[in-house]
Amino acid sequence: MNSERIRILITGGTFDKEYNELTGELYFKDSHIPDMLRLGRCRLDIDIRTLMMIDSLQMTDEDRQLILEHCARCAERRIVITHGTDTMEQTAAVLGRSIADKTIVLTGAMAPYAFGSSDGLFNLGTALAFVQTLPPGVYVAMNGRCFPWNSVHKNRASGVFESTV
Amino acid sequence: MNSERIRILITGGTFDKEYNELTGELYFKDSHIPDMLRLGRCRLDIDIRTLMMIDSLQMTDEDRQLILEHCARCAERRIVITHGTDTMEQTAAVLGRSIADKTIVLTGAMAPYAFGSSDGLFNLGTALAFVQTLPPGVYVAMNGRCFPWNSVHKNRASGVFESTV
Amino acid sequence: MNSERIRILITGGTFDKEYNELTGELYFKDSHIPDMLRLGRCRLDIDIRTLMMIDSLQMTDEDRQLILEHCARCAERRIVITHGTDTMEQTAAVLGRSIADKTIVLTGAMAPYAFGSSDGLFNLGTALAFVQTLPPGVYVAMNGRCFPWNSVHKNRASGVFESTV
Amino acid sequence: MNSERIRILITGGTFDKEYNELTGELYFKDSHIPDMLRLGRCRLDIDIRTLMMIDSLQMTDEDRQLILEHCARCAERRIVITHGTDTMEQTAAVLGRSIADKTIVLTGAMAPYAFGSSDGLFNLGTALAFVQTLPPGVYVAMNGRCFPWNSVHKNRASGVFESTV
Numbered sequence: 001m002n003s004e005r006i007r008i009l010i011t012g013g014t015f016d017k018e019y020n021e022l023t024g025e026l027y028f029k030d031s032h033i034p035d036m037l038r039l040g041r042c043r044l045d046i047d048i049r050t051l052m053m054i055d056s057l058q059m060t061d062e063d064r065q066l067i068l069e070h071c072a073r074c075a076e077r078r079i080v081i082t083h084g085t086d087t088m089e090q091t092a093a094v095l096g097r098s099i100a101d102k103t104i105v106l107t108g109a110m111a112p113y114a115f116g117s118s119d120g121l122f123n124l125g126t127a128l129a130f131v132q133t134l135p136p137g138v139y140v141a142m143n144g145r146c147f148p149w150n151s152v153h154k155n156r157a158s159g160v161f162e163s164t165v
Numbered sequence: 166m167n168s169e170r171i172r173i174l175i176t177g178g179t180f181d182k183e184y185n186e187l188t189g190e191l192y193f194k195d196s197h198i199p200d201m202l203r204l205g206r207c208r209l210d211i212d213i214r215t216l217m218m219i220d221s222l223q224m225t226d227e228d229r230q231l232i233l234e235h236c237a238r239c240a241e242r243r244i245v246i247t248h249g250t251d252t253m254e255q256t257a258a259v260l261g262r263s264i265a266d267k268t269i270v271l272t273g274a275m276a277p278y279a280f281g282s283s284d285g286l287f288n289l290g291t292a293l294a295f296v297q298t299l300p301p302g303v304y305v306a307m308n309g310r311c312f313p314w315n316s317v318h319k320n321r322a323s324g325v326f327e328s329t330v
Numbered sequence: 331m332n333s334e335r336i337r338i339l340i341t342g343g344t345f346d347k348e349y350n351e352l353t354g355e356l357y358f359k360d361s362h363i364p365d366m367l368r369l370g371r372c373r374l375d376i377d378i379r380t381l382m383m384i385d386s387l388q389m390t391d392e393d394r395q396l397i398l399e400h401c402a403r404c405a406e407r408r409i410v411i412t413h414g415t416d417t418m419e420q421t422a423a424v425l426g427r428s429i430a431d432k433t434i435v436l437t438g439a440m441a442p443y444a445f446g447s448s449d450g451l452f453n454l455g456t457a458l459a460f461v462q463t464l465p466p467g468v469y470v471a472m473n474g475r476c477f478p479w480n481s482v483h484k485n486r487a488s489g490v491f492e493s494t495v
Numbered sequence: 496m497n498s499e500r501i502r503i504l505i506t507g508g509t510f511d512k513e514y515n516e517l518t519g520e521l522y523f524k525d526s527h528i529p530d531m532l533r534l535g536r537c538r539l540d541i542d543i544r545t546l547m548m549i550d551s552l553q554m555t556d557e558d559r560q561l562i563l564e565h566c567a568r569c570a571e572r573r574i575v576i577t578h579g580t581d582t583m584e585q586t587a588a589v590l591g592r593s594i595a596d597k598t599i600v601l602t603g604a605m606a607p608y609a610f611g612s613s614d615g616l617f618n619l620g621t622a623l624a625f626v627q628t629l630p631p632g633v634y635v636a637m638n639g640r641c642f643p644w645n646s647v648h649k650n651r652a653s654g655v656f657e658s659t660v
Contacts, residue, residue, distance in 0.1 A: 014354065021440040022489050024344065024356070024385075040287030041275055042309035043325055055354075110206055110351040116446035122205030125290025128309050133298040144207035144293050159352050160208055179519065186605040187654050189509065189521070189550075220519075275516040281611035324517050370617030371605055372639035373655055440536055452535030455620025458639050463628040474537035474623050490538055 005045040006131060007076035008033060011067065011091075012053040013084030015120050017112040028053040032113040033082060036124055044128060047076065056084025056091070056108075064094045071099055078131045081106045082124075085161075088140055089152050096138035096149030105131040107141045110159055170210040171296060172241035173198060176232065176256075177218040178249030180285050182277040193218035197278040198247060201289050209293060212241065221249025221256070221273075229259045236264055243296045246271045247289075250326075253305055254317050261303035261314030270296040272306045275324055335375040336461060337406035338363060341397065341421075342383040343414030345450050347442040358383040362443040363412060366454050374458060377406065386414025386421075386438075394424045401429055408461045409434045412454075415491075418470055419482050426468035426479030435461040437471045440489055500540040501626060502571035503528060506562065506586075507548040508579030510615050512607040523548040527608040528577060531619055539623060542571065551579025551586075551603075559589045566594055573626045574599045577619075580656075583635055584647050591633035591644030600626040602636045605654055 010016070010031045017026045031050055051070060052063060071079055083091055085108040092106050107127035109120035127141040138149040142161040151165045175181070175196045182191045196215055216235060217228060236244055248256055250273040257271050272292035274285035292306040303314040307326040316330040340346070340361045347356045361380055381400060382393060401409055413421055415438040422436050437457035439450035457471040468479040472491040481495045505511070505526045512521045526545055546565060547558060566574055578586055580603040587601050602622035604615035622636040633644040637656040646660045 014351075017354075019441055019445055021344075022486065024347075026354070026356070036287070037309075039282060039284060040309060041284045041307075041325070042287070044309040111349055112445075114446060115349055115442075116444060117204060119204060119206045121286045122201070122207070122290040125287040125309070126294040129291040129294030129306070129311065130298060132311070133295060141294070142206075144202075144205060144209040144290070146294065146297070156352065160206070179516075182519075184606055184610055186509075187651065189512075191519070191521070276514055277610075279611060280514055280607075281609060321517065366617070367639075369612060369614060370639060371614045371637075371655070372617070374639040447534060449534060449536045451616045452531070452537070452620040455617040455639070456624040459621040459624030459636070459641065460628060462641070463625060471624070472536075474532075474535060474539040474620070476624065476627070490536070 003045070004078055005047055005076050006128065007074050007079045008046055008048045009067065009070055009079060009081045010048065010050040010053070011056070011059070011063075011081060011083050013056050013082060013108045014112055015082050015109045016053060018114050019112075026112070031082075032120070033124070036113060036121055039121065040125060042128070044132075054084075056087040059084070059087055059091065064091050067091060068094055068098055071095055071102065071104055077102045077136075079104045080124075080127045080131050083108050085110065085142065085154055085159075088142075089149070089154060092138050092140050092149035092152065099138060101136050103131050103134050103136050104138045105134070105141050105146070106139070168210070169243055170212055170241050171293065172239050172244045173211055173213045174232065174235055174244060174246045175213065175215040175218070176221070176224070176228075176246060176248050178221050178247060178273045179277055180247050180274040181218060183279050184277075191277070196247075197285070198289070201278060201286055204286065205290060207293070209297075219249075221252040224249070224252055224256065229256050232256060233259055233263055236260055236267065236269055242267045242301075244269045245289075245292045245296050248273050250275065250307065250319055250324075253307075254314070254319060257303050257305050257314035257317065264303060266301050268296050268299050268301050269303045270299070270306050270311070271304070333375070334408055335377055335406050336458065337404050337409045338376055338378045339397065339400055339409060339411045340378065340380040340383070341386070341389070341393075341411060341413050343386050343412060343438045344442055345412050345414075345439045346383060348444050349442075356442070361412075362450070363454070366443060366451055369451065370455060372458070384414075386417040389414070389417055389421065394421050397421060398424055398428055401425055401432065401434055407432045407466075410454075410457045410461050411436045413438050415440065415472070415484055415489075418472075419479070419484060422468050422470050422479035422482065429468060431466050433461050433464050433466050434468045435464070435471050435476070436469070498540070499573055500542055500571050501623065502569050502574045503541055503543045504562065504565055504574060504576045505543065505545040505548070506551070506554070506558075506576060506578050508551050508577060508603045509607055510577050510604040511548060513609050514607075521607070526577075527615070528619070531608060531616055534616065535620060537623070539627075549579075551582040554579070554582055554586065559586050562586060563589055563593055566590055566597065566599055572597045572631075575619075575622045575626050576601045578603050580605065580637070580649055580654075583637075584644070584649060587633050587635050587644035587647065594633060596631050598626055598629050598631050599633045600629070600636050600641070601634070
């Protein structure tokens with residue numbers, strides 16, 4: 001299908017949380033995305049950049065501007081962004097209002113990849129497929145589904161992403 | 166995006182192999198697809214049918230006719246087929262020559278899902294995304310890529326699916 | 331070797347922590363000890379009791395008295411206690427000063443069993459072997475080693491249990 | 496407890512089987528014992544030697560003599576041997592008839608460590624604990640239990656090791 005290079009931008013989120021066995025707390029170290037692509041035997045032409053490694057509840061307007069600038073300026077027209085689920089829709093909205101000529105898919109995970117029962121690998125698979133096939137626009141890929149940026153909402157009681165239309 | 170019901174047809178393959186600890190041999194028991202959808206927190210409307218549980222090297226012409234009939238007759242227009250990788254291209258060709266009005270995506274795994282380092286969950290994610298977004302046709306989804314049925318080949322030396330065009 | 335019934339007392343600790351995917355926090359639900367014994371194909375005669383499910387930093391003197399009473403009163407002479415690592419040596423001391431006629435082995439884990447890279451299954455194996463073979467006394471089994479209750483210390487910088495003699 | 500160096504002799508067995516994703520067959524590559532000791536945060540003084548990497552059904556009298564010689568000649572008095580379960584009792588008998596002054600514990604696994612639901616880590620934990628605490632003699636450690644070499648039998652219908660006395 002597509003043979004263009006895809007850019008993956010890493011921002012952190014549950015995807016990449018680790019357990020610190022000395023403090024008993026969750027923290028960020030290195031991203032697991034390269035390991036996950038290896039596990040998926042992925043042969044797409046991919047360029048990975050880590051922009052930040054944060055919980056999306058801590059993400060500021062400046063952080064979102066940084067993500068927006070990277071998306072606008074990079075050579076690739078197909079971009080996957082790994083992101084915490086709590087504010088994924090806000091970041092999607094910032095991108096959606098400004099970028100019209102690229103296909104951008106945000107995805108995340110409800111449980112850390114390192115913890116064994118994560119949806120991360122499944123979600124990364126869906127995001128990489130959606131980004132190859134969807135027309136320009138900004139989307140959120142979660143729960144096997146893909147939502148346009150302006151009609152998605154995370155139901156915090158259930159942890160499920162829903163359409164607002 | 167799509168909100169149509171998707172049909173998943175299970176035929177076996179490495180995806181679903183298990184280790185028999187009494188004999189030391191690999192065998193098929195129940196499919197892991199329901200577990201994998203649960204792990205992926207998948208919320209698509211999906212109907213799963215197990216047609217057979219076999220190694221694709223054992224798949225006969227009759228088996229392929231059975232798969233073809235199910236694809237042709239089911240109500241769903243979007244179908245994912247889990248299949249052994251060794252003869253996935255043959256089954257795709259049987260379907261591709263006969264079915265023009267449905268989107269059918271075959272996928273599989275290089276290592277059993279139960280064995281811990283499988284590409285199965287990633288591939289299932291890509292297949293479910295491709296089946297929602299691609300136009301009618303028969304495709305093979307492996308290694309993060311999606312190939313039309315008439316231009317795909319498994320390189321047996323590397324275990325990687327390649328385009329023949 | 332031993333064919334006596336062994337009692338396992340569960341008190342919580344990192345062993346049994348889970349990830350709450352709605353809040354992003356760690357919490358206790360059910361103990362994983364029965365699953366771990368099943369995974370280990372364990373055929374020992376074991377009776378499991380959950381006394382509490384807490385982080386050992388929250389353990390009070392009353393909690394320790396409760397553990398002591400259970401150890402003193404139960405019919406079994408061989409007891410394994412799963413416990414958070416942070417205050418394991420304090421609980422071991424409370425038991426060690428009072429109980430002389432039973433073999434009691436405390437063990438724990440540096441990472442939650444549910445998180446994939448835990449030492450829990452290894453430690454449970456060592457604890458169950460030590461409790462079958464050691465003479466009456468109170469011990470801590472961590473890092474493949476077994477320490478008498480009055481000569482063990484957790485090095486918090488390294489996360490390793492060390493002998494104080 | 497014990498602070499002597501322990502020798503681990505690797506002979507292969509289910510413990511160390513891998514899945515070859517190009518052929519779909521099980522095979523031996525490198526031993527997982529070092530990874531397992533790391534996962535167990537093991538701090539025992541251990542020296543590991545790989546003697547062979549074979550299925551124990553293929554083990555010959557010459558192979559068993561090689562194991563016997565290593566056990567007899569090595570400096571360590573405490574030895575753990577990882578071994579396929581099918582003929583573990585035969586090897587234990589060869590060692591038990593010849594060696595009286597060392598503590599030797601054979602252990603194995605019913606499912607490969609690499610496959611995710613293995614008893615290997617649990618069994619390795621029990622073997623390392625038994626080898627530190629038992630008097631000289633040759634033993635088999637499986638299912639949480641430890642059997643003297645001359646009173647153990649693998650029940651092939653159930654996959655469980657049983658006492659013959």
